[in-house]
Amino acid sequence: MSLSREAADRLAAARLWLVTPDAGTGDMPYLATAVYAMAPVVTDRVATLSVDVRWRLYVNEAWLLEADIPDVGRELAHLALHLLADHAGRAQDLGVTRSTSAAWAKAADATVAELLDADGGGTSADHPLLPPVRLRLPASRSAEEYFAVLSRLDASPSGGD
Numbered sequence: 001m002s003l004s005r006e007a008a009d010r011l012a013a014a015r016l017w018l019v020t021p022d023a024g025t026g027d028m029p030y031l032a033t034a035v036y037a038m039a040p041v042v043t044d045r046v047a048t049l050s051v052d053v054r055w056r057l058y059v060n061e062a063w064l065l066e067a068d069i070p071d072v073g074r075e076l077a078h079l080a081l082h083l084l085a086d087h088a089g090r091a092q093d094l095g096v097t098r099s100t101s102a103a104w105a106k107a108a109d110a111t112v113a114e115l116l117d118a119d120g121g122g123t124s125a126d127h128p129l130l131p132p133v134r135l136r137l138p139a140s141r142s143a144e145e146y147f148a149v150l151s152r153l154d155a156s157p158s159g160g161d
Contacts, residue, residue, distance in 0.1 A: 001042045002040075002042065003040055003042055003059065003061060003064075004061060006065060007042075007059070007061045007064050007065055008040075010064055010065065010067075010069065010072065011040060011059070011064060011072070013069050013072075014069050014070075014072035014073040014076055015032070015035050015036060015073070015076065017069050017070060017072075017073040018031055018032060018035060018073045018076060018077055019031075019032050022070070023070070023073055023074075023077075024116075025077060025116075028077075028115075030084070031077055031080050031081075034080035034083060034084055035076045035077070035080050037055055038051060038055050038056070038057035038076075038079070038080070038083075039055060039056050039057060040056075040057045040059050041056050041057065041058050041059065042059055042061050043058050043059070043060065044060060044061075044062070045058070046058045046059075046060050047060060047063065048060055048063045048067070048075060049063075049064075049072075049075050049076065049079060050079070051079045051082065051083055052088075053083075053088045053089070055083060057076075057079070074116070077116060078109075078112055078116065078129065081112045081115055081116070082108060082112060085108070085111065085112070085143070087104075087108040087143060090143065090144065091104050091108075094144060094147065096147075100147075100151050103147055103150040103151040104143070104147050104151075106130070106135065106146075106150055107143045107144075107145075107146035107147035107150050108143045108147075109129045109130065110129070110130060110131060110132045110135055110137060110143070110146050111132075111141075111142065111143045111146065112129060113129035113130060113131040113132075114131050114132055114139065114140070116129065117131050132146065135150070137149060137150075
């Protein structure tokens with residue numbers, strides 16, 4: 001199933017918003033190419049937007065029709081940065097399992113948040129990303145480094161601090 005005309009227009013507007021000065025992604029012109037490379041797939045199996053390793057963009061059309069264009073744009077930037085960083089492939093290389101996937105997701109999101117915050121892009125209201133400093137992690141590290149710390153914390157009986 002393809003996007004309705006209204007939803008397609010909103011997605012196009014969000015993609016265009018990313019290349020405006022208001023988006024705060026001036027130092028990341030490659031984001032436009034990445035965002036336009038994502039092939040939209042309509043589904044109600046995701047709450048907002050999601051992607052897979054084949055660059056399919058899963059879109060909850062009801063959310064898209066209600067969300068603010070900048071929030072959609074920020075979520076697109078967030079997802080594009082995960083794809084560009086090959087976080088899924090790197091997780092596989094690390095042997096991330098279901099029991100450690102939450103720590104990996106948090107570590108990968110921290111690196112994306114750091115990029116977006118450094119460039120002024122922020123995060124969407126529907127997907128607040130925690131930058132490393134909010135997770136009490138040092139700045140400018142790789143997702144693998146954050147994962148090593150977070151997975152050890154998550155493995156403790158009390159869940160860690």
